[in-house]
Amino acid sequence: MLEIKNLVAGYGSIIALHELSLTVPAGRIVTLIGSNGAGKSTTLKALSGLIKPMAGTIFYQGQPIGGMPPHLLVRQGLAHVPEGRMIFRSLTVLENLLMGAYQVRDASAIRKELEFVYATFPRLKERASQMAGTLSGGEQQMLAMGRALMSRPKLLMLDEPSLGLAPMLVQSIFQKIVEINQERQLAILLVEQNANRALEIAHHGYVLETGRVILDGDSSSLRSNPQVRAAYLGGV
């Protein structure tokens, strides 16, 4: 579904990704793990069009999409839940969700998506008329994910969904990710520092270090890989 080849990207003169290649098959959960500054978020930003790739190719559903602006990529079915969630704090929860469906013109389709999101995250329904800035961290993460789902994506990219959340919440957010993946046959590209959890739910994983893929494989083999265990899984 998504195929990246030799992607080079960065900020100004700083290069953060050196010839990165990876694939996300349809309906699968793929995770990118690695420490701070490994280039995980940069990869997602290049995919969603927030930064322009300097070299390399990105194919999505057989079409080259490298360098396209974000608003056109959303229409193609790519949704990016950015790091730090970036919810619209001064809009209500409902307005945030409607923003997610900005490029959907059909009112009945929007209503259907809204019902699906409310069913997945009942808390959002309770808070529908509240300003998004007043939500707790976990609720904001749900809102960011719900908002992305409103665009009816085919590929959902999640950047650090567990960041700053209590372990209980992390558990439930990860559960939701699996649910969404199974119910909607949605491909998911998950960026996480919490490698343990990410590998638990992912089918396939890539290990990034300073902008390069140093290892990849199905998640069970990565979990038993001594190198990965030592560096990212707490060494046990």
Added chain:
Amino acid sequence: MIEFLQQLTNGLALGSILALVALGYTMVYGILRFINFAHGDLFMLGAFAGYYVAPWVARALPLPSLSGALVVLAVSMLVCAIIGLLIERFAYRPLRNQPRLTMLITAIGVSLFLENGGQWLLGAAPKRFPLLLPAWGQWKIAGLTMNSNQCVVILVTTLMLLALRFIVLNTRMGRAMRAVACNPDAAALMGVDTNRVIAFTFALGSALAAAAGVLFAINYPSIDPLMGILPGLKAFVAAVLGGIGNLPGAALGGLIIGITETMVAGYISSTYKDAIAFAVLIIILLVRPSGLLGKRENDKV
């Protein structure tokens, strides 16, 4: 008491005109965090658009008349919306990713360009603005004298404020404007073409400034290419006073500046009216640095 109410009415008329201009400053600031110093000149261009459009309208509609005046108003707004779009597209958009100071200096350049270009093209000598509204005369309501022009100004601005409120709060474009103001990157990730939203904001602000220019010229019918400087400055002050980036704040700020100015002119001294209006700004900002309705901006962590 009657005199006080009289001054209040006069202040309301002036203040609502300033409010229309202030809204343009505050909308653009809300979205780009940038003060469009050329905004006051759109006010001037609005008045000139009205000046040149009026004879054309007079061929089809009776002028002075309310319907004729409204058509002149609408066409002037359209003309200035287009000018606003052009300014955004060719002067500001290429600098969007440059340091904000670059855009600010450019805005001052655009302002000087419009003022001096206006003097060259339109003539520096003041022109007499045509009569758009029939003099229905003055009404005495409980001892209060209101002339028909003032009533039209207050009525039209109120309708525009309500229309703007509706656009911003209840339309898809309005929601996109608020989303871009909140976080442009996130808005783009939702499928919003941020360039279009920014262009729309400029068009809307310029149209409101043009409306203010025409309404102002109806009441003070001498127009010249430098007429936008002082009202532009005062409207900017009004926007800051109300809390820049905040729409109700800009409207409130406009009314406060307008009313203060007329009160000072009526009761103290018309020579010092501008000075005192600015003194009010300084005092309010000392007490509330983020403006009357502005939220304190927390540093993002």
